[in-house]
Amino acid sequence: MRELLRQIPKVDRFLSDKELLALVEGKPLFFLKKAVNDTLAELRLQISQGRVTEIDYDSLKEKVKRRLLELLRPKLHKVINATGVVLHTNLGRAPISRSVAEHLVEVITGYSNLEYDLEKGRRGLRYRNLEWILKELTGAEDVCVVNNNAGAVLLVLSALAKGKEVIVSRGELIEIGGSFRIPDVMAQSGAVLREVGTTNKTHLRDYEEAITEETALLMKVHTSNYKILGFTASVPTRELVELGRKYGVPVYEDLGSGSFIDVRKLGLSYEPTVQDVLKSGVDVVSFSGDKLLGGAQAGIILGRRELLQRIKRHPLNRALRIDKMTLAVLEATLVYYLEESLAFKEIPVWKLLSQPKEAIKAKAKELVKIMEHENFKGKLTIIEDEAEVGGGALPLQRLPTYCVKISVKGLPAEEIDRRMRSFAVPVVGRIKKDAYLLDMMTVFEEEIPQVAENLLKLGEEA
Ligand SMILES: *Cc1c(COP(=O)(O)O)cnc(C)c1O
Numbered sequence: 001m002r003e004l005l006r007q008i009p010k011v012d013r014f015l016s017d018k019e020l021l022a023l024v025e026g027k028p029l030f031f032l033k034k035a036v037n038d039t040l041a042e043l044r045l046q047i048s049q050g051r052v053t054e055i056d057y058d059s060l061k062e063k064v065k066r067r068l069l070e071l072l073r074p075k076l077h078k079v080i081n082a083t084g085v086v087l088h089t090n091l092g093r094a095p096i097s098r099s100v101a102e103h104l105v106e107v108i109t110g111y112s113n114l115e116y117d118l119e120k121g122r123r124g125l126r127y128r129n130l131e132w133i134l135k136e137l138t139g140a141e142d143v144c145v146v147n148n149n150a151g152a153v154l155l156v157l158s159a160l161a162k163g164k165e166v167i168v169s170r171g172e173l174i175e176i177g178g179s180f181r182i183p184d185v186m187a188q189s190g191a192v193l194r195e196v197g198t199t200n201k202t203h204l205r206d207y208e209e210a211i212t213e214e215t216a217l218l219m220k221v222h223t224s225n226y227k228i229l230g231f232t233a234s235v236p237t238r239e240l241v242e243l244g245r246k247y248g249v250p251v252y253e254d255l256g257s258g259s260f261i262d263v264r265k266l267g268l269s270y271e272p273t274v275q276d277v278l279k280s281g282v283d284v285v286s287f288s289g290d291k292l293l294g295g296a297q298a299g300i301i302l303g304r305r306e307l308l309q310r311i312k313r314h315p316l317n318r319a320l321r322i323d324k325m326t327l328a329v330l331e332a333t334l335v336y337y338l339e340e341s342l343a344f345k346e347i348p349v350w351k352l353l354s355q356p357k358e359a360i361k362a363k364a365k366e367l368v369k370i371m372e373h374e375n376f377k378g379k380l381t382i383i384e385d386e387a388e389v390g391g392g393a394l395p396l397q398r399l400p401t402y403c404v405k406i407s408v409k410g411l412p413a414e415e416i417d418r419r420m421r422s423f424a425v426p427v428v429g430r431i432k433k434d435a436y437l438l439d440m441m442t443v444f445e446e447e448i449p450q451v452a453e454n455l456l457k458l459g460e461e462a
Contacts, residue, residue: 004047007055011036014064023068035068073424080447082429084401084439086352087257087291087391089177091428094290094391095348100332107328114324130327133334134302137260138275142308144301145289145330146320150180152286152299153254157189157217159314160250160284160307164216165194169202171234172221176256176392182221191216201233204243211247218244220282222256224392237272241281250283250307257393258287258300260337266353268389268397274302283307289330291391294349296329298322352442353389357400363440363448364402370452377459378408385432387441401441406455408462416458423454 014020014036015029024032039060046052081091096104117124127145134143146152157166166186173195175181186193194215196206207218218240237253244251258274277285284307289298299320301311311317322330336343344350364382371380387401388394406416406429413436420427420436427450429438443451 001047001050004052004055005044008040008043009055009057009060011040013057014061017061020061020064020068023065023072027072031071032064032068035064035071038067039064069424078425080425080427080451081442082427082438082440082451084385084387084403084430084437084441085390086349086387086442087389087393088442089391093297094294096295096329096333097346097348099346100329103332104325104328108325112324112328114327126321126327129331130334133331133338134300137334137337138278138302140278140302141305142303142312144308144312144317145322145326146299146301146317147322147326148297149254149256149258149286149288149299150178150185151316151320152301153182154185154189155299155314155316155320156252156284156286156301156311157186157191157219158316159311160252161189161191161216163190163192165192165210165212165214166217166219167194167196167207167210167215168219168221169197169206169234170195171197171199171202171228171232172223174221174223174226176225200228200231202235203233204235204239207235207240207243208247211243211249215247215249218249218251220251220253222254223395224256225395227396236280237277237282238280244283245281250304251281252284252286252303253277253282255285255287257291257293257391258285259292259393261292261340261343261350263292263394263397266399268394268399271394278302284311288391289326291393292349292389293333294347295333296322296326298326298330348444353399355441357402360440361402363443363445364404366445367404367438367440367448367451370449371455374452374456376455377462378406378411378455381405381407383437385437385439387439399441401439403437403439406436406438408459411458411462419458419461420454423457425450425454427451427454 015032020032079091081088087093115124115126130145131143134140146155168182173182183193194210196202196210220237220240241251255274255277260274262273263271274285274287284301284303286299286301289295289300333347336346344354368380368382383403383405385401385403386398388398408416413431413434416436417429417431420429429436438451
């Protein structure tokens with residue numbers, strides 16, 4: 001054992017190895033040092049356990065190299081989404097297009113006119129570049145954009161209802177992912193929740209009976225991630241607006257996802273668009289920038305000028321302001337909505353959601369073709385299934401899709417799943433009834449070769 005320990009190569013030998021040094025070129029040497037130290041520590045442990053009989057520099061170097069490559073990969077990196085959930089909150093929600101990303105790169109790698117008025121040569125307004133497009137698309141009188149929709153709800157309530165009452169239907173007191181709960185946000189804003197109706201039914205008279213001198217807002221919340229079926233009733237936005245007008249109380253709708261395009265065009269059942277909600281007369285509406293809108297994480301608030309002025313002047317607005325990256329992505333994405341056919345083509349979320357069934361099947365066939373050509377040891381079967389929009393948008397609504405079912409002798413679905421997630425470009429699929437599925441709805445055409453590469457490695461390991 002002592003002899004083996006004595007034979008361990010010196011750290012410096014690795015640190016002066018040209019091949020290893022080339023791998024950290026331009027990156028901190030820290031990564032190579034750590035890879036060497038980790039590898040040698042492991043070796044010492046193995047020696048002490050009597051599990052090593054000889055020491056060879058080249059095989060140790062191979063281990064250092066592998067560890068180094070792992071360490072060098074950023075912790076936040078690309079994955080391939082084969083879950084069939086288009087807006088997958090855990091996988092980064094909305095992907096953005098290359099053309100939008102190119103614009104972003106140009107804006108952020110140098111200086112920009114973020115808060116500079118080039119005509120006047122002095123300080124300008126941060127949101128000027130977004131206001132025009134949002135007004136153009138929706139007809140809203142005024143606009144405010146913050147960090148996310150959760151922030152938007154908090155800001156609207158703080159600015160318009162602090163110390164006063166907000167009337168909300170009991171059936172809309174929702175919790176969505178990441179501990180966002182309407183009653184808690186309400187408490188945080190300093191507004192007082194006045195809950196009306198019952199879990200399954202709320203009528204216009206319930207709101208009307210609750211209105212007092214203390215009422216600051218009537219609030220409607222999109223029940224994004226659940227639905228009550230059966231004996232139910234809720235008050236349409238338009239009726240709530242009429243009631244609000246009668247008593248001089250503004251109406252605010254948290255739309256959650258917020259789409260600019262009618263989802264019936266995807267074969268789904270009707271959901272009001274942002275434009276519909278504004279047309280029905282609400283005073284303020286808010287929604288996310290990276291759900292069905294398909295842009296960057298943001299909370300977009302639209303509505304009547306005098307209310308938006310109060311919202312924009314509130315100190316929380318400054319605390320929740322968005323940065324230039326978000327602005328660049330949102331502006332470049334929103335422009336496509338000026339021509340709907342372009343939105344379907346250029347905004348990845350809409351491109352994925354509107355894929356013809358046959359196009360999804362073609363991707364499945366492409367994958368199977370590559371694998372057959374490469375003599376993959378497992379079995380691939382194309383099956384029909386259902387994908388979902390996700391992101392807490394349109395619960396219960398499903399889209400037809402095709403999946404490639406993978407079976408490999410001796411590997412249970414959970415094990416295939418674990419290994420597919422362990423590669424340099426991880427693939428996240430889904431398991432249904434003990435079968436491992438790759439849902440091709442959310443796999444981009446250009447990702448298919450990478451999926452195939454992972455599958456081949458999986459087959460070899462097995
Ligand atoms: C998603 C959602 C939110 C939160 O939006 P984020 O942009 O994720 O902060 C708030 N309200 C509703 C109804 C939602 O669906």
